[in-house]
Amino acid sequence: MNDASSSNRRPAAASRGRTRATGRVTLADVAALAGVSPITASRVVAGKTTVRQELAERVQAAVAQLGYRPDPSARALASAKSSHVVVLIPLLSNTLFTELLESVQNVMWDAGYPIFVGITQYQPAREAALLESYLSHRPAGLILTGFDRSEAQRRLIADSSTPCVHVMELSPDPALYCVGLSQREAAQTVAQHLLARGRRRIAFVGAQLDPRTLERAEGFRSVLSAAGCHDPRLEFLDDRPSSAALGAEAFRRLITAHPDLDGVFFCNDDLAHGALLEALRMGIPVPDRVSVVGFNDLPGNEQMLPALTSLRTPRREVGEAAARMLLQLIRGETVDTPVLDLGFELKIRASS
Incomplete structure (x- = not known):
């Protein structure tokens, strides 16, 4: 069938939409209903952009009307x-x-x-x-x-x-x-934000220690080192899975060992959530005494007390x-x- 000459023809009836043998709607059924060749229908279904818009729209309408789904076995064979x-x-x-x-x-x-x-x-x-x-x-x-x-x-x-x-x-x-x-640039942005807030004794808390966490740690260090205030003793790196409980533990240990701590960057928001809860338990005001920043900006950050600053990733x-x-x-x-x-x-x- 020639697509150009078929544009004025009446599409085949929808009742032809299923093969007798399997009951499955085929690409030939879609082509017949749309009034186009099977090759044209195949190109549209495959997402090719070389088909005229008017023909593509007819195929898409036929697909919707018939409920056509590509045949996995046919695609695999082809x-x-x-x-x-x-x-x-x-x-x-x-x-x-x-x-x-x-x-x-x-x-x-x-x-x-x-x-x-x-x-x-x-x-x-x-x-x-x-x-x-x-x-x-x-x-x-x-x-x-x-x-x-x-x-x-x-x-x-x-x-x-x-x-x-x-x-x-x-x-x-x-x-x-x-x-x-860039995980590194994202962490650098967080470190620069904390420095701009006047923080100088800034800790980094990382869990799981996957490559993305380690890149964030490197970005954090680069900014604080350039500012002359990086202290490796303020890094809490733990290969356990990230969790609120681990965040609470990290915050408690850091603030106890370093009472002059005034900022913490957590590599995940669940860690930061745990830290905010621990700060409440310990009576440590956030951010008056210590600023807290998370990473990823997952749901629930606005409901924390106080609401959590976080680096949003576009997942x-x-x-x-x-x-x-x-x-x-x-x-x-x-x-x-x-x-x-x-x-x-x-x-x-x-x-x-």
Whole structure:
């Protein structure tokens, strides 16, 4: 059927919308209802932008009317790849990653790609095992958190020829597709804010000690060292998981050992929440005696007493942008900005 000549033809009836054998709506059914060729319908469903807008709109209307979903097995046979996308994140208990994951899911679902989620728990050996397992199923694409991988893992990803996008960190290498922010610059912004508030005895509290936390520590040190007030004794670094209880412990130990402490930068908001509660228990006024700043700006910060100043990371935006970038790679399209910096925002509230 010629698309141009078919524009004045009446679309096929919706009753033709399901095959007898399986009851599944096929791409041919969509094409018939839209009055276009199966090739044109395929291009629209695949997200190609080379189809005229009027034809694309007819195909999209037919997809909606028939409830068409791409056939995973057909797509896998055509591409020698599975139809799913793999997303590896450290934790599901951290709101940062659940928000990022929801954004990825929304974009991929609309494009017809279900996602498989792997939880690494910040354990390199677990991530290596998950990668090997998932890649054996030939996924259409990968979304990975950060760059902290062994050479063997990087080689495994490269040899699989699976499109891959990294999230929450940035790489100077344009061959590595990534969406995120500079963790170092974000921490520098927090340190500069505390200095601008007149603070000089400023502590850093880090937990989990994953690469992003360590980058924040480096950014913090660089600013305080330049200002001549970095004191390594005011760093509390603990590889235990981040929690409010650990934040309370860190605050209590720091303020007891260093009564002149006047500022604390916590690498996660749950740590800062614990510190604010501990300050209330100890009768230490925040921010009159000590300023407190968190990181990520997760829900609940405005409800703390006092409301918590925090560095907002754009995790939902990162998830959406990473998913769209991965779709471009899956479709063989050119990605204009392979290293996409979405920045950050310091949300200044009463705690600093």
